[in-house]
Amino acid sequence: xxxxxxxxxxxxxxxxxxxxxxxxxxxxxxxxxxxxxxxxxxxxxxxxxxxxxxxxxxxxxxxxxxxxxxxxxxxxxxxxxxxxxxxxxxxxxxxxxxxxxxxxxxxxxxxx
Amino acid sequence: xxxxxxxxxxxxxxxxxxxxxxxxxxxxxxxxxxxxxxxxxxxxxxxxxxxxxxxxxxxxxxxxxxxxxxxxxxxxxxxxxxxxxxxxxxxxxxxxxxxxxxxxxxxxxxxxxx
Numbered sequence: 001x002x003x004x005x006x007x008x009x010x011x012x013x014x015x016x017x018x019x020x021x022x023x024x025x026x027x028x029x030x031x032x033x034x035x036x037x038x039x040x041x042x043x044x045x046x047x048x049x050x051x052x053x054x055x056x057x058x059x060x061x062x063x064x065x066x067x068x069x070x071x072x073x074x075x076x077x078x079x080x081x082x083x084x085x086x087x088x089x090x091x092x093x094x095x096x097x098x099x100x101x102x103x104x105x106x107x108x109x110x111x112x
Numbered sequence: 113x114x115x116x117x118x119x120x121x122x123x124x125x126x127x128x129x130x131x132x133x134x135x136x137x138x139x140x141x142x143x144x145x146x147x148x149x150x151x152x153x154x155x156x157x158x159x160x161x162x163x164x165x166x167x168x169x170x171x172x173x174x175x176x177x178x179x180x181x182x183x184x185x186x187x188x189x190x191x192x193x194x195x196x197x198x199x200x201x202x203x204x205x206x207x208x209x210x211x212x213x214x215x216x217x218x219x220x221x222x223x224x225x226x
Contacts, residue, residue: 087153105153
């Protein structure tokens with residue numbers, strides 16, 4: 001069965017640096033990969049979606065890469081700020097009626 | 113205006129009781145979902161409805177019964193609650209089925225069974 005691993009359970013980054021989060025998956029070839037942010041006591045918030053035929057997607061300070069050969073996505077936050085501290089979830093799935101399956105999340109803390 | 117709203121936000125109940133959680137979305141989306149987030153923060157899909165039709169039914173005990181009276185509403189009824197049902201339940205919606213659309217989540221219902 002498919003498995004999604006977000007390599008770091010927790011990541012501490014100095015303010016102003018680039019935070020890089022990793023999402024690896026096995027036994028699956030998703031058509032889509034998504035990233036979400038979740039703050040304590042809140043629901044996940046959709047950030048970015050990348051398709052299998054796209055290598056990279058950007059939105060403001062966020063950048064996502066999708067390597068279908070390595071079965072890996074990298075999520076970058078440039079010029080990180082303490083307000084970026086949250087848990088970040090990757091999720092993947094296909095088209096049609098396929099479900100969106102979530103990884104276990106990485107808790108990111110940006111240290112001032 | 114909240115896009116996906118679910119009620120109640122907190123639910124504390126005794127084992128064996130029956131309870132319902134309600135969800136409404138005002139985004140005009142066709143698809144709605146129930147996800148369960150356990151104590152380890154793992155988010156797992158339970159059900160998906162597209163335009164009132166059940167699309168995904170994961171291996172969830174049949175004590176859990178979703179109902180979608182229209183495409184803007186998806187409720188979750190749970191019979192004979194057990195301790196292991198304690199979790200945060202999230203409702204979500206998306207434009208259509210599949211993973212090609214971002215999901216909008218509600219703020220969650222924290223269910224505690226005592």
